[in-house]
Structures are given as C-alpha cells and as structure tokens.
Amino acid sequence: MKHNFGAGPCILPQEVFKEAAAAVLDFNGLSILEVSHRHKDFVAVMDEALDLVKQALNVPKGYSVAFLQGGATLGFTIAALNMQREHQRAGYINTGTWATGAIKEAQKMGLAVDVLASSEDQNFSYIPKDYVVPAGLDYLHFTSNNTIFGTQFKDVPKTTLPLVCDMSSDIFSKTINVSDFDFIYAGAQKNLGPAGATLYIVKDDALGKSTAKFMPTYLDLKQQIDKESMLNTPPVFSVYVAMLNLRHLLANGGVPEQQKRNEAKANLLYSEIDNNPSFKGAVSTEDRSHMNATFLLTNEERSAEFDTMWKDAGIVGLPGHRSVGGYRASMYNSLPIESVQVLVDVMKEFNRKA
Numbered sequence: 001m002k003h004n005f006g007a008g009p010c011i012l013p014q015e016v017f018k019e020a021a022a023a024v025l026d027f028n029g030l031s032i033l034e035v036s037h038r039h040k041d042f043v044a045v046m047d048e049a050l051d052l053v054k055q056a057l058n059v060p061k062g063y064s065v066a067f068l069q070g071g072a073t074l075g076f077t078i079a080a081l082n083m084q085r086e087h088q089r090a091g092y093i094n095t096g097t098w099a100t101g102a103i104k105e106a107q108k109m110g111l112a113v114d115v116l117a118s119s120e121d122q123n124f125s126y127i128p129k130d131y132v133v134p135a136g137l138d139y140l141h142f143t144s145n146n147t148i149f150g151t152q153f154k155d156v157p158k159t160t161l162p163l164v165c166d167m168s169s170d171i172f173s174k175t176i177n178v179s180d181f182d183f184i185y186a187g188a189q190k191n192l193g194p195a196g197a198t199l200y201i202v203k204d205d206a207l208g209k210s211t212a213k214f215m216p217t218y219l220d221l222k223q224q225i226d227k228e229s230m231l232n233t234p235p236v237f238s239v240y241v242a243m244l245n246l247r248h249l250l251a252n253g254g255v256p257e258q259q260k261r262n263e264a265k266a267n268l269l270y271s272e273i274d275n276n277p278s279f280k281g282a283v284s285t286e287d288r289s290h291m292n293a294t295f296l297l298t299n300e301e302r303s304a305e306f307d308t309m310w311k312d313a314g315i316v317g318l319p320g321h322r323s324v325g326g327y328r329a330s331m332y333n334s335l336p337i338e339s340v341q342v343l344v345d346v347m348k349e350f351n352r353k354a
C-alpha cells in the first residue's frame with residue numbers, strides 16, 4: 001500500500017473504496033454507473049447524502065444543502081452570482097491562489113471587489129488578521145484553508161456581513177458553526193468523496209435575493225435547492241461515494257472525533273518539522289494548516305536524496321505545489337496516522353545521514 005499525501009483528489013477510507021467497487025458491479029441488480037438518477041434507489045442515495053451532511057455538520061434549521069457539479073471553481077461564480085445584492089460590492093480576504101481565483105470570478109460577475117486583507121506581500125505564508133470590514137458590502141468571502149500554501153483560518157472572520165466561505169480543503173475536518181455562515185461551498189475531492197460533486201450549504205434566507213442581471217438556471221441555487229439537487233443529472237457516482245464516506249465518518253465518531261485524529265496527525269508532523277534541523281516550516285507557525293503541512297529542506301542541495309528516501313518508503317504526493325516548491329504533506333481525514341509516522345521516520349533517518 002502507498003501512503004498517499006496527495007492534495008486532492010486524495011485518499012478515502014479503504015472500506016469506502018471496497019463498497020464503491022462492489023456497487024459498480026452490483027447496485028440492486030444494476031451497476032451504480034448505469035442507474036437512472038430518477039430511480040427511487042438513487043433518489044434515496046441523494047436524500048441520505050444530503051441528510052448525512054446535515055448530521056455531520058449539525059446544520060441548523062433554515063439552511064439547505066445541495067450537490068452540484070463544476071467544482072469549487074464554479075463555486076466562485078455561483079457564490080458571487082447568488083450573494084450579490086444592492087451594493088454590487090463584496091469584500092474578499094486574499095490568502096492565495098484559490099482566494100485570488102474567487103476574486104477574479106466575482107469581478108467577472110460584475111461585482112466591485114474590495115480586497116480587505118491580503119498576505120500576498122509574503123507569498124501567502126500567513127493569514128492576515130488586522131483588517132476592518134466596512135459597511136456597504138454585500139458579503140465577505142474567505143477561503144478557510146489554503147490548500148497550496150498550507151495556511152488555515154483558526155477563527156472565522158468577525159463581521160456582521162453575510163459570510164461566504166470556500167471550505168474545499170478543510171470541510172468535515174473540524175467542527176464548525178454553520179450558523180456563522182450564509183453560504184459555504186466545497187469541492188468534494190478532499191474530505192467528502194471523489195471529484196465530481198460540489199457541496200453547497202446555504203441559508204434559506206439568502207436564496208432568491210440576487211440582484212444579478214443574468215442568472216443561468218444551473219447556477220441559481222434557489223432552483224437547485226427547490227429541485228433537491230436533481231435539476232439535471234447529478235454526479236451520481238460521486239454523490240454515492242460521498243454518501244458512503246459520510247456514513248463511515250459518522251460511524252467513527254463524526255467530525256469531533258475526526259478533528260482529534262487530524263490534530264494528532266498534524267502535531268506529529270509539525271513537531272518533527274520543528275525539531276529536526278534538516279527541515280523548516282514554510283508558513284507562519286500560528287497559521288499552519290492541519291490539512292496541508294508545507295515544509296522545506298534547510299539544505300536544498302539534499303533534495304534528490306530526500307526524494308529517493310520518501311519514494312522508497314512508499315510515500316506519494318509529497319512535492320509542494322508548483323507555485324511554491326518544497327514539500328506539502330496533505331493529511332486529509334482518511335490518511336491514517338501510521339502514514340504520517342512513516343514520513344516522520346523517513347525525516348529522522350534523513351537527518352541522521354546529514
């Protein structure tokens with residue numbers, strides 16, 4: 001078995017892989033890949049998947065959940081289209097590539113964007129904290145976990161504005177208070193399931209109030225939610241596997257227990273990064289992500305040697321994003337702590353050889 005530290009699509013539980021594989025061959029006499037999305041058996045899957053999201057995140061009454069396609073990239077557009085109001089102006093916190101992408105799409109949707117804070121001055125290696133959120137904005141957008149640079153908001157930004165969040169790379173990894181948000185979106189392919197589905201959690205009061213001049217049917221969350229994520233053919237297999245994965249999460253203590261497992265993994269790796277003189281962290285300590293740990297060698301000239309060692313140990317997916325370099329260990333929900341221990345052992349051995 002490989003130790004998959006890939007940033008996404010990423011590891012899911014082995015049990016889920018097995019159940020998904022079985023359903024490809026036999027889902028009530030058909031393959032899950034050929035079943036109609038209107039068939040009662042799949043409608044039951046969609047209903048259960050939506051319900052399990054609500055259970056896992058304690059989604060309060062007054063919020064709706066939907067599965068769409070298009071990834072979080074289309075989420076940038078859908079958020080801007082659905083959340084724009086009379087000001088036609090929104091605040092964004094720029095913490096890196098994905099936040100920058102969200103800003104660009106909001107501008108394309110006709111919004112004036114105020115970048116209220118940015119960590120671009122230090123290559124997105126920290127989470128900005130000192131900023132003022134002025135009135136006169138339709139909403140405030142942030143990216144809870146910066147998958148590429150390895151930073152993560154530890155607290156939700158304080159604001160009275162409707163809060164919109166791209167939670168693609170840390171949803172289901174720690175408890176959140178859904179009522180802090182008006183609009184959450186997340187691509188499935190980290191902690192939820194395989195690529196193909198995108199999750200939306202939206203306050204019902206926020207639906208149907210957009211001032212957008214044009215609103216394609218597919219991108220109108222009100223219509224999507226009214227049709228219970230069946231406005232058109234949903235990503236059947238991705239939703240099915242997400243449902244299996246959510247069942248697995250809830251059977252293993254839900255998000256609170258998962259958070260403890262994630263903290264243990266992150267502590268194990270970060271303490272090695274801090275105590276091993278051959279390595280150094282790539283971002284501000286207080287803003288370190290529990291999902292994506294980025295780190296560098298103190299002696300770059302030994303990179304070929306380190307690369308051979310971790311590859312020989314069966315580790316995959318460790319190189320940093322091409323825009324950052326160094327290394328990135330993504331420790332999503334399903335990565336066992338044993339895999340982190342394998343990486344830590346390689347790091348110790350690498351330092352012994354120095």
Ligand SMILES: Cc1ncc(COP(=O)(O)O)c(C=O)c1O
Pocket residue numbers: 008070071072073074098143145146147148166167168169187188
């Ligand atoms: C935080 C974040 N936002 C957006 C995206 C883009 O997601 P997608 O590929 O689903 O469009 C990613 C992808 O990794 C991400 O990590």
